[in-house]
Amino acid sequence: MERTDFVSPRTEPEPVLVVDDEHGVRDLMARWLRLSGYSIVAAATADEAIERVQRDSIGVALVDIHMPGHDGHWLTEQLRRKSPDIAVIMVTGLLDVSAACTSLQHGVIDYLVKPFGRDRLREAVQRGFDWRRTAMHERKWREELDSETERLRRNLSDAFAALNIDSYDSLDAVLQMLTLRERDLYDHAHRVEGLATELANALGWKHIAREPLRRAALLHDIGRLALPPVLFRKTGPLSADEQVLVREGPHFAYELLRCCPFLTDAADIVRHRYERFDGRGFPGGLAGDAIPASSRILAVVDSYDTMLLARPYRDAISSTEALLELRRCAGREFDPRIVQAFADMISQRAH
Numbered sequence: 001m002e003r004t005d006f007v008s009p010r011t012e013p014e015p016v017l018v019v020d021d022e023h024g025v026r027d028l029m030a031r032w033l034r035l036s037g038y039s040i041v042a043a044a045t046a047d048e049a050i051e052r053v054q055r056d057s058i059g060v061a062l063v064d065i066h067m068p069g070h071d072g073h074w075l076t077e078q079l080r081r082k083s084p085d086i087a088v089i090m091v092t093g094l095l096d097v098s099a100a101c102t103s104l105q106h107g108v109i110d111y112l113v114k115p116f117g118r119d120r121l122r123e124a125v126q127r128g129f130d131w132r133r134t135a136m137h138e139r140k141w142r143e144e145l146d147s148e149t150e151r152l153r154r155n156l157s158d159a160f161a162a163l164n165i166d167s168y169d170s171l172d173a174v175l176q177m178l179t180l181r182e183r184d185l186y187d188h189a190h191r192v193e194g195l196a197t198e199l200a201n202a203l204g205w206k207h208i209a210r211e212p213l214r215r216a217a218l219l220h221d222i223g224r225l226a227l228p229p230v231l232f233r234k235t236g237p238l239s240a241d242e243q244v245l246v247r248e249g250p251h252f253a254y255e256l257l258r259c260c261p262f263l264t265d266a267a268d269i270v271r272h273r274y275e276r277f278d279g280r281g282f283p284g285g286l287a288g289d290a291i292p293a294s295s296r297i298l299a300v301v302d303s304y305d306t307m308l309l310a311r312p313y314r315d316a317i318s319s320t321e322a323l324l325e326l327r328r329c330a331g332r333e334f335d336p337r338i339v340q341a342f343a344d345m346i347s348q349r350a351h
Contacts, residue, residue, distance in 0.1 A: 275287075276332065
């Protein structure tokens with residue numbers, strides 16, 4: 001049975017747009033929502049709705065699918081172009097699975113089938129405002145991340161352009177300066193350099209140039225310095241937008257290093273550090289031996305040393321556990337030959 005008791009007024013900042021060519025249905029939805037404290041803007045057609053949207057800031061839109069002239073899908077696209085944060089709820093007189101799927105593909109957050117009750121309508125609209133607040137918060141967060149990333153990239157690029165890096169000692173001095181507030185990055189870089197050089201020698205692959213590998217090992221995390229530190233303090237998983245920023249890091253590092261003659265040979269190694277042996281990595285999606293050998297070495301030793309360190313989202317693990325994880329991922333993330341050589345090298349160290 002439908003509830004008829006009065007609901008305390010809401011205090012939402014923007015009105016609800018009700019778009020339906022059926023006068024009775026439109027008025028009924030508007031009346032129910034006004035009783036719940038919502039401000040209402042009504043329209044009979046999609047064109048009229050666009051006119052109202054140009055005058056009013058809309059929080060949630062209730063849109064009938066089937067209307068004369070432009071339909072609800074067309075209107076949804078126009079609303080999305082005007083403001084991606086408008087929460088659109090599609091309304092229809094019949095249950096059409098294909099239409100519902102199309103609606104969801106257009107970014108519709110809910111689907112009301114007539115006849116529906118007051119509680120169902122109110123629930124959908126409140127869900128719309130909840131969605132809108134989350135969307136606006138996430139957009140603001142993305143804008144702040146993008147702005148901070150741009151600032152950090154610009155500062156790092158300016159620093160590299162102003163510094164003269166022409167030897168190992170000058171490179172180390174620059175690394176010390178750049179990681180002044182993140183000493184653990186400096187120490188990690190040198191551990192990775194030592195492990196990478198030792199592993200290259202253990203492999204005995206003559207085509208691996210040692211000096212470019214050493215320089216790449218020292219600078220493999222340079223792209224991290226162009227990312228907001230808050231990303232690395234998160235205890236939960238990164239959002240899709242945050243992952244995009246992180247994935248841009250290797251290419252930014254490549255562009256940064258290739259402009260310095262002393263680091264040109266290291267640039268490509270750093271760029272392909274996050275390729276996977278099975279081809280599912282980034283930025284190039286390279287697989288197997290198409291990944292530079294030095295990048296494959298760097299992937300193994302960097303992952304190993306990183307696993308030994310505690311992070312906000314996980315505890316540190318032992319060397320034995322880290323080696324087991326490398327073996328588990330061999331053939332997918334890592335070159336199996338390099339993992340085996342590295343495991344043998346660490347085992348010999350222990351004896």
